[in-house]
Amino acid sequence: MVGSKTLRKRFDEVADKILNEAKADEIEVRIIQSDTALTRYANSRIHQNIGQKDTHLSIRAVFGKKVGSATTNSLEDKDVKNLLAKAETIAKNQRKDPEFYGLPAVKDKIDEKSAFVKETAEYSPDQRAEKVKEIIEMARSEGVDRVYGAFQTDMKSLFVANSHGVRRFSTLTTANLTTNAIVDWDDDQGFGWGESFSADVSEIDHIEVGKTAVEKGLNNIEPEKIELGEYDVVLEPLAVKSILMYLDMMGFSAKSVQEERSFMNGRFGEQIMDERVDIYDDVSEKDMVGFPFDYEGVPKQRVDLIKSGVANEVVYDSYTAGREGDKESTGHALPMPNPMSPLAMNLLLGTGDFSKDEMIEETEKGILVTRFNYCRPIHPMKGILTGLTRDGTWLIEDGEIKKPVKNLRFTQNLIEALDNVEAIGEERRLFPMGYYPAYFAAPAVKIPDFRFTGTTEF
Amino acid sequence: MRDIVELGIGLLEKEGIEYGDVRLSQTENEVINVKNGAVESIKSGESKGYGIRVIKGGWGFASSSDFSERGMKESIKRALKIAAASSKISNNIDLENVEIYQESYTTPYKKDPFKIPLEEKLDYLMDVDERMEIDDRIKVRKCNFNAWKTIKEFASTEGARIEQELIMTGGGLGVNVSDGEDTQKRSYPNSFGGDYNSRGYEFFEDLDLLGNAEDTAEEGVDLLEAEQCPEGEMDIILNTNQLALQVHESCGHPTELDRALGTEASYAGTSFLTPDKLGDFRYGSDIVNIVSDATAEGGLGTFGYDDEGVKAKKVDLIRNGIFVGYQASREGAAKVGVEVSGNMRADGWKNLPIVRMTNINLEPGDWSKDEIVEETEKGIIFDGIKSWSIDDKRLNFQFGTEAGYLIENGEITKLIKNPTYTGLTPEFWNNCDAIAGEEEWRLHGVPNCGKGEPPQTMQVGHGCAPARFTDIRVGVGKW
Numbered sequence: 001m002v003g004s005k006t007l008r009k010r011f012d013e014v015a016d017k018i019l020n021e022a023k024a025d026e027i028e029v030r031i032i033q034s035d036t037a038l039t040r041y042a043n044s045r046i047h048q049n050i051g052q053k054d055t056h057l058s059i060r061a062v063f064g065k066k067v068g069s070a071t072t073n074s075l076e077d078k079d080v081k082n083l084l085a086k087a088e089t090i091a092k093n094q095r096k097d098p099e100f101y102g103l104p105a106v107k108d109k110i111d112e113k114s115a116f117v118k119e120t121a122e123y124s125p126d127q128r129a130e131k132v133k134e135i136i137e138m139a140r141s142e143g144v145d146r147v148y149g150a151f152q153t154d155m156k157s158l159f160v161a162n163s164h165g166v167r168r169f170s171t172l173t174t175a176n177l178t179t180n181a182i183v184d185w186d187d188d189q190g191f192g193w194g195e196s197f198s199a200d201v202s203e204i205d206h207i208e209v210g211k212t213a214v215e216k217g218l219n220n221i222e223p224e225k226i227e228l229g230e231y232d233v234v235l236e237p238l239a240v241k242s243i244l245m246y247l248d249m250m251g252f253s254a255k256s257v258q259e260e261r262s263f264m265n266g267r268f269g270e271q272i273m274d275e276r277v278d279i280y281d282d283v284s285e286k287d288m289v290g291f292p293f294d295y296e297g298v299p300k301q302r303v304d305l306i307k308s309g310v311a312n313e314v315v316y317d318s319y320t321a322g323r324e325g326d327k328e329s330t331g332h333a334l335p336m337p338n339p340m341s342p343l344a345m346n347l348l349l350g351t352g353d354f355s356k357d358e359m360i361e362e363t364e365k366g367i368l369v370t371r372f373n374y375c376r377p378i379h380p381m382k383g384i385l386t387g388l389t390r391d392g393t394w395l396i397e398d399g400e401i402k403k404p405v406k407n408l409r410f411t412q413n414l415i416e417a418l419d420n421v422e423a424i425g426e427e428r429r430l431f432p433m434g435y436y437p438a439y440f441a442a443p444a445v446k447i448p449d450f451r452f453t454g455t456t457e458f
Numbered sequence: 459m460r461d462i463v464e465l466g467i468g469l470l471e472k473e474g475i476e477y478g479d480v481r482l483s484q485t486e487n488e489v490i491n492v493k494n495g496a497v498e499s500i501k502s503g504e505s506k507g508y509g510i511r512v513i514k515g516g517w518g519f520a521s522s523s524d525f526s527e528r529g530m531k532e533s534i535k536r537a538l539k540i541a542a543a544s545s546k547i548s549n550n551i552d553l554e555n556v557e558i559y560q561e562s563y564t565t566p567y568k569k570d571p572f573k574i575p576l577e578e579k580l581d582y583l584m585d586v587d588e589r590m591e592i593d594d595r596i597k598v599r600k601c602n603f604n605a606w607k608t609i610k611e612f613a614s615t616e617g618a619r620i621e622q623e624l625i626m627t628g629g630g631l632g633v634n635v636s637d638g639e640d641t642q643k644r645s646y647p648n649s650f651g652g653d654y655n656s657r658g659y660e661f662f663e664d665l666d667l668l669g670n671a672e673d674t675a676e677e678g679v680d681l682l683e684a685e686q687c688p689e690g691e692m693d694i695i696l697n698t699n700q701l702a703l704q705v706h707e708s709c710g711h712p713t714e715l716d717r718a719l720g721t722e723a724s725y726a727g728t729s730f731l732t733p734d735k736l737g738d739f740r741y742g743s744d745i746v747n748i749v750s751d752a753t754a755e756g757g758l759g760t761f762g763y764d765d766e767g768v769k770a771k772k773v774d775l776i777r778n779g780i781f782v783g784y785q786a787s788r789e790g791a792a793k794v795g796v797e798v799s800g801n802m803r804a805d806g807w808k809n810l811p812i813v814r815m816t817n818i819n820l821e822p823g824d825w826s827k828d829e830i831v832e833e834t835e836k837g838i839i840f841d842g843i844k845s846w847s848i849d850d851k852r853l854n855f856q857f858g859t860e861a862g863y864l865i866e867n868g869e870i871t872k873l874i875k876n877p878t879y880t881g882l883t884p885e886f887w888n889n890c891d892a893i894a895g896e897e898e899w900r901l902h903g904v905p906n907c908g909k910g911e912p913p914q915t916m917q918v919g920h921g922c923a924p925a926r927f928t929d930i931r932v933g934v935g936k937w
Contacts, residue, residue: 036912039543042721046544050519051536052808052912054507071503073523090500093576095584097496125543133547148724150911180724260597260636337499339491373727376847378858378935379876381641386856386935388849390727409847409854409880411935435913453934454880456854457730 004116007033007157008169014075015161018059021081022163024088026062026103030295030335031055031075031159035121038152039128044136044145049125060336061087062103066094069337101322103296104329105164110299114172115199115289121155121173123201128153135179135210142214149179149213153201156437160297168297172289175201176432179210180391181217189458190223190404192216193370193391195238197430197439199289216370216392223404225455226395232366232422233450234359234396237429240442242372242387243414244279244347245433248440250380250414252281252305252344254320254327263383263415267311273418278350279306281315281332287430287441290346293331300331305344309419317342334436345438352424352443359423359446361399367408367450368394368401383415388456409454422446459484459611466510466530467613473538477513477553479614481765482506483807488572490603492583495591498600500576507807510537513551516544521808553788554798556768558614562621563762566755567658571605571627574659579603582668586631589671593635593679601631601667602651604905605659606917610765618767626758626917627661628654628903631671633678642875644678644860646670647902648699649843654903654917656760677861680873687862687877689933693837694879695830695926700840700859701820702902702920708883709741709748710818710918711909712852713775714801715784715794717813725911727850730883731781733794739781742887747821748776750785752800757817757919758903765811768800775818779888785813805914812910817901817919823893827924830892832868838932839863839870839924840877856880856934878934886927894923 015029033055040048057080058071068090072083128151139147157171176197183190194212196204235243251262263272282302283290293299296318304312316324317333320342334341360368367389375387388409395402425443432439463480470478484506491498507523510533518541522533583601590599605627612620630652632645647653647665655661696704712729716722719733731739752770754760763769766788774783785801786794790813803814831839842860849855862877863870901921908915 038911040721040724040911041547042723043719044547045549046516046547047721048519048810048812048911049517049540049544050521050810051540052521054505054521054523054808067497067499069499069501071501071505073505073507086502090502090576093580094500095497095580097498099496125540126546129543129546136547146720148720150724152911178724182720182723259634260638261634261641265636266638337491337501339498373850374847376845378845378878379641381636382937384935386845386847388847388854390850407849407854409849409856411856413936435908451936454854454856456849456851457882458851458853 004171011159011169014080017080018084019163022061022084024061024063024091026163028060028103028162030058033157035155037125038150039125039132040150041132042148044147046129046132057083058335059083059087061091063091065096065098065100066091067097067100068094099323100319103162103164104166104298104318106298107165108299110292112168112170112292114170114291116171117173117200120153120175120199120201123153131206135206138207138210139181139214144181144183144214144217146182147179147210147213148182151177158291160295162297166297168293170291172291173199174289174432175204177204177206177209179213181213183217183221185221188222190217190220191391192220197432220392220404223406226405228452228455230449230451232363232446232448234356234363234366234368234444234446236356236370236444237442238371238431239369240349240445241431241440242375244349244440244442246375246377246385247414248344248347250377250383252314253342254314254316255342257314258320258323261380263381264311264314265381270311271309272311272415273306273309274421275309276352276424277306277309277418277421280304280348281344281346282348283346285348287428288346288348289439294333295335296333298329298331298333303330315342315344343436343438348441349428349443351426351428353426354423356425356444359444360396360401363396363399366396368396378411382413384411384413386411406458407456408452410451411453412451417447417450420448422448462525462530463611463613465527466534467615469531469534470512470615475512475514477615479511479612480508482508482611483608485606485608485806486572487606490579490583491600492587493600494598495587497580505806509804509807510534512537512541514538514541514545516541516548517551518544519810551789552792554791556788556798558616558618559763559767559769560619564623565625565656567625569659571659572607586667586671589668590631590633590675592672592675595635595637595679595682596633596675597636598634603629603662604651612767614767620763620767622762624656624761625658626654626656627659628652629662629665629667631667631674633675635678635682637682640682642678642681644674644681645842646674649860651905654758654905655756656758657756681861681875684873684875686937687874687933691929691931693834693926693928694930694932695837695839695924697839697841697924698900698922699842699902701922701925703843703846705748705818705820705920705922706904707846707848708852708855709775710815713784714813715786715790718784719790719793726909730851730853735781737782740779740888741776741781741884742779743890744779745823745893746776746779746887746890749774749819750799750801750816751819752816754817754819754901754919754921757901758905758917759816759919764800764802765804766802768798771800773797773799785815787813803916805916809914814909814916815907815918817921819921822896822899822923825892825894827894827898830894830924830926831865831870834865834926835867837865838877839865840879853882855883876937879930879932880934881930889928890925891928892926899923
């Protein structure tokens, strides 16, 4: 493992060279270095086991209002030189973008430390294999012969410098363990899921993750089909994570509002959700991980998107802020240029004072959901989402979990769902998004009249 | 680059391994996005590196962009260390025997998209943008050009030596419209960036974005005033851009053998098409024939050899409605006793090859689309991907398209908005009663198929002609 100081020095040298040689009016240098290790297991055997290292250098060159960018994965002198020439050539041949108001110049001193844990960074293939082996043995001791999942550890560094004097560097580590138990029973299968995510691999209780999956799988045998319609639902934190993630994609960015496709459009200041609902983006919360600045080097601000149920504000990058004139970037840029930017990357749902058990006890007839699968927006302005339940869905009757049910498809307006929310959990859990470096902290919630529109065969 | 590959193979051969390969890849890409009269982004990227796969008691894989001798040695050491860890919890790994090639392949193309001046592409896209500026309710006008060029070298300890140069090109246009109450979108030739092919710049020219810009924008605006999709059961006709996705999700993914064997269970999911169903499960009606074809001319999933050195081929997946084949790797084929289909593909040098679609094509039928419409009493034509969701065994699906066209008594009567349809895969395909013929068959490209951990993105193709499905539930949800 290359030390942080050595890495920073190397990135500084590359940036200095680019900034000194650049002819453009403005220049941005971004370097992302990643080291990913992942052990995948299926049918209680390791079937994929990988180590990946990559470095991603990007230069954004600006002449007036003409912007060009180029990327490479080499930091060799000649490649860096070629990259600068390419970015500048593209920018010169570019058309003017009247709505580009320059690269950010926020140089405020901040604590640039992310959650970095040496043990996570140095975690070995042997250590991952050992934990996986213990999960497999634990499952076998419970009579479950087939478990599946992945154990991933990552170290990622982000460096941003620009010609306005911005210079940021940070390194973070993450570890994520998933277990999917598939329990065979006659001609049927029971599915169960466990997951744990942390910056510190030592905080991942692999046996607990495995036990959760196995227990859910064993309790999910011979699920029955139930009548479609509206049910009260108790959504476990992982299911709530999907709701947060799609709210984020459908409407929490300034771009979605500017393009008039967000459920926030025309509703700022209006009570659109229950007053107990607080949704905010804050990398500094204790149960959150992430870089303290965005991919343009702007420090991340806390943004209260939904405050006591009121549509309050959205996240900005420098471009979307520039378009509105009186706004500043809130530090939510993705690697630019990027049609998905800005994005809330550290999203939290405020906690309530219910336990999951209390929510179940208070339910006369409802559905308990472990997680959702393959969610997709149907109509972003109305906040309508569809998706299916997965890895453990149960019918609740008279305050008790009665029986497993076959997976259900929902087609639901999320804004209405959170307006009707009945209870919010007192504890929340942190999950990674997967595709983007975004993280979501979610408690369990109970929502009445959740609309199930289809069912499947397992 | 050949030297570093040979160095790697030479080092692997000294390690007493059961199998090893080195796959080097260098990708160059260009992306131009124009939005609302300005160039939103021009990006040029390149990435090169290599991945090493070894079997020594278990699988090991390491990838790196360090092309020095030291870098290669360290990467091999890492791959072997990972294999040693895997061997603690691994089965015996058998690879099905395949022919070993020392060959090269280049995508046939007429115009290198990277040699067309940037200025020319920008001028064209700006003209396309201007054509779409027809109504204040159009909040976003966008159009794009994308091209990739990949040079690959593959060598194995079995003696394979393969070089390939692959080119892909594409683009599209679209509008987002809003009247403050509702928002709609309309795209051409498909949503999410358009259409793509393994051809040169000539494919982008053939798309004729300029000639289709105004009509697309107009229909986007019309959608705001269109009627809501009706609820109920009726016949539906899928245009090729949506049928391509239907094939992708409900046949492409479930016929991936790794899913059927459970190795994607914890992420993308498994498959209802389990090996015990092979050869006698009725997947669809008699007229449904679906193949995996990496040799299809111009397909986005077309190449010379896959990423474990298997020559591109055409394999039956569904024949006369019966499930008859899988997309299978050498390891999977050996396990189940099926044909190696040449579907192992990796996203760049960094990732491990996994079973991926090539071109999953629905063979043409003998109708014309006009005939299908004429013979439909009540139905909806679905066009332009908007929303798609399917369960983790690929059974229950729900799709939404940008636009729908209501058919009444054999005629298209009106445009409808927010059209959705839902069903169960085998029931749906068994209700397929008409497929249009060769002349209406189109080979679409999907550039963003996600699968695997860490997530990999792959470019795949789907050929099809418009088809009808009877008695399908439409208009799902509360509006």
